[in-house]
Amino acid sequence: MHTDHLPTPIPDDRLVAVRSKCDNRWHRGRVTDLAENGTVNIFYVDYGNFELVAHEDIRPLASDFKYLSHAANIVSLR
Numbered sequence: 001m002h003t004d005h006l007p008t009p010i011p012d013d014r015l016v017a018v019r020s021k022c023d024n025r026w027h028r029g030r031v032t033d034l035a036e037n038g039t040v041n042i043f044y045v046d047y048g049n050f051e052l053v054a055h056e057d058i059r060p061l062a063s064d065f066k067y068l069s070h071a072a073n074i075v076s077l078r
Contacts (some may be wrong), residue, residue, distance in 0.1 A: 006058055009034055015066055018042050019057040028065060029053075048072030 005033040006016065010031050018029035029042035032050070048071075 004060055006055075006060060008055065009057065010040055010055070010058065015061050016042075017059040017061045018044070018051075018053055019058075020044075021053070026056070026059075028068075028070075029058075031058075033069060043065070043074060045070040045072055 006014075010016070011034055012031055014031045015030060016029055017026050020040055028045050028046070030045055031050075034040055034043045035045050035052060039054055040058060042051050042053050042058075043049075044051065
């Protein structure tokens with residue numbers, strides 16, 4: 001994992017490393033949108049949950065982790 005911060009604004013749909021508020025550990029996430037207050041809405045691709053995260057808790061994801069299969073997917077019922 002890199003220690004570099006991401007540029008502002010972070011592009012939607014970007015795969016990133018995210019420090020979770022729940023366990024303070026780093027996980028893979030996908031940026032879904034940017035909130036008004038400077039936080040970023042993240043979908044955790046290996047867990048399936050969403051979380052609003054501060055910009056400083058998001059880092060570029062190392063390329064080794066970008067190509068691993070996701071354990072969760074976003075779906076909807078019609």
